[in-house]
Amino acid sequence: MKLLWKWTFFLRLWRKWIQSDGDYSLNHNFINLNAYTCVEINAHALINILRKLRDSEEPELFLIWLFNSQPCEKFFRTARSLSGVKSTVTNFSIFEFICKILRIDYTGETQLKLKDIVNFPSFRNYTVPLLALVHQHLFCLKITILKMLYSKRSSVL
Secondary structure, three states: OHHHHHHHHHHHHHHHHHHHOOOOOHHHHOOOHHHHHHHHHHHHHHHHHHHHHHHHOOHHHOOHHHOOOHHHHHHHHHHHHOOOOOOOOOOOOHHHHHHHHHHHHHHHHHHHHOOOOOOOHHHOOOOHHHHHHHHHHHHHHHHHHHHHHHHHHHHHO
């Protein structure tokens, strides 16, 4: 945490110094804007995550390896791969995505239950606690989605 903020402040000072000096430009003497923005966003996101976990009194959920885009990218890659064999359409609506979430959850739950009986090649990279945690988050996501759908349905009626 300290190291991340140390580098964030260093980048801010460096950027400000380049902007104040007429001999240098940000384009040629500083990291690109994308990298700088990523450092800023990650520093602020870490603070927000820590506050949320502190306020919810669940510090055991501070699993830093899950707070990046890789699990999301893997999840969407899995959702896109659930198209039929003969289908080349990989885009889907929100409703189709919700259906895919349920299917992914069912598949993961099945793999978790049968891990000792059946060898799932794609399952080898995961540990059981991680899969249980992902399953728990998917369950919460399903409940949230169902509540949203129910509230929209109630407001239409």
